[in-house]
Amino acid sequence: MKTLLAIDTTTEACSVAIASEGVIFEKFEIAPRLHGELILQMVDDLLQQAKLQLRDIDEFIVNCGPGAFTGIRVGISVVQGLAYAVCKPVIPVNSLQVLANGVQLSLKDTVIEGTHIAVAMDARLNEVYWQCFSIKNDFPVEETTAMVSAVEKVEVPDYGLNAKTCCAGTGWSAYAEKFQQRFNCHFSVNSNCLYPRASWAISLANVQSITAVEAELIMPVYLRDKVAKTTKERNQLR
Template sequence: MTTLLALDTSSDNCSVALWRDGEVIDRRAHVPRGHTHYLMPMIDEVLAHAGVAMAELDALAYGHGPGSFTGVRIAAGVAQGLAWGCDRPLLGISTLRALALAALRDDGAERVLAALDARLGELYVALYGAAENGPEALLAPCVTAPEALVLTPAETSITMVGSGVALFDRLPADIARQVTQRHEARAPQAADMVRLAAADFAAGIATTPLEAVPVYLRDRVAHQKPA
């Protein structure tokens, strides 16, 4: 029996999920700037509900980004501390990949443009297609201005998900024409991350707690006024 715990604080949502041999138990809440207050109680609640102790976990997973710079640091730091304390490996899960998994499952999407508002007029974005083991990256996660996005031409329709949908009107016309569904309110969730983590763990993809690294995609965190 494989038991995994995943947590995510990359957006205004805070979520925690437990995977136990295919069953997923999760908790989530919309708590802008409240992650540090809610995260540990949510972890305790999920473990208590499942009757699972930290020592019974096989590994922990966390939303490694992209997303809120502060949020991804919180998730990485908490996951690292917990994994270190119970001597378990870690799995960093892309927030964009988690968004894609939900769209492939819930919307019957063939291709998913997972996009998060990166501020400064840019997007964190990746394109995914359906594969046997979950979302397959057709365009690797990157940060870009919407109008500079380039995708390989295809006839397949695209489902666009995430807060980056707010910048849809700035996409190149050829890409916008392919987008047949848009879901701006979607945010990454630990419940999807723990499913991806289960597949990665089974494939032997994991790191040590020391290797917990947030994925920012860029280093610039604030607008710089011209000198």
């Protein structure tokens, strides 16, 4: 069984997890704009807790986005540095799929075969990163591609949003009124499924058997090429 170390800094949350001999060690903290200050100490603390050295890690895992631009860059640069130091490969994961996998792990009693999961992460500027999944063989399978769009342009498959649809991510609460108007329904988001976690990334990598690559090949997934809009673009959103 491989020893894995995962890092997720794509949102306001800062998360590190280690899987060693079937045991998960994890640190998770909501710390906006403090990822750079916290992440390495969290890694050191978990290595001590798991009684491991960095060289004992077989593969690293990093959430490459989408999410906060700065957070994505922090996570990737830290993982690349750690992986380079011990000459180990890195597994890239996607934040939307990590969140969907988190729903499946957190709500095992209610998430069954065929359950639909709608993930929407707040992308600011009246936009969300979003994607829809369904559970098949205890795994979230993509039903739509990962996209960033205005709330008013979010589309879900033909089943729509209903009581059997699990919603995850910060986007649903950030734009709750607009989503309710958009889909003409009320919905709820489990408080445990707002932010992606490093432990969920480990589970995703294990189940999906994602191929590890050399650290230098890890690339960020932004979906959006800029965060600042012109005055004209901002006025068009009003």
